[in-house]
Amino acid sequence: MKYSVEKEEKYCLFKLNESKLDSTLAPALKSEFITIHAEGVKNIILDMSEVKYSDSSGLSALLVGNRLFSENEGVFIITAPTDHVMKLIKISQLDKVLNILPTVEESVDAVFMNEIEKDLNQEENGQ
Template sequence: MKYAVDKKEQYVIFTLQEEKLDSPLSPVLKSELLTVHAEGYKNLVLDMSQVKYADSSGLSALLVGHRAFSEDGGIFIIASPQEHVTKLIKISMLDKVMNVADSIENAADQIFMHEIDGNKEEEEEEN
């Protein structure tokens, strides 16, 4: 599986450099996402701009990433999905569960808003 990882201060951009996210690649993607999470990163942007096709096993990998990063108060965002992938996400109603952004910039904005909201909640709990 070809991919690139760009580690920022607040989040990681994981760019999938494959045209298909299907059963041969899904287990590898799950493993890589869990590895990034285990390294201590709370927030991840999955850049899917190069992915033209995904199937149910690909969606399963996305759900694993979503679950892992959401467990400890982080956020997992799918960025720049192409039309086929967007349709699949909507048909499966995963757009109601997962965060989807039309660009990496919008995903970064969502992360910063999530961080601000998380800090507010922590302050309220302390008071």
């Protein structure tokens, strides 16, 4: 699986450099998500701008990532999905479950907004 990872202070940008996210790649992607999460990364942005095709196992990998990073008040954001991938997400009604944004910049902003909200909630709760 071809990909690049840029780790920043508040998030990790994971760019999938593959044209297909299918049953041959999905298990490796799930493993990468688990590894990155185990390293202490709370927020991940998955850049899918290169992915032209996905199948149900690819969507399953996205759901694993979403569950992993969302369970500890982190965020999992899919950015720049292609038309085909977006159609599949909508048909599966996963657009109601997944955070999907059109650009990396908007995704980074969303991560920082989530961090600010989390900090404010902790202050309000006296933590």
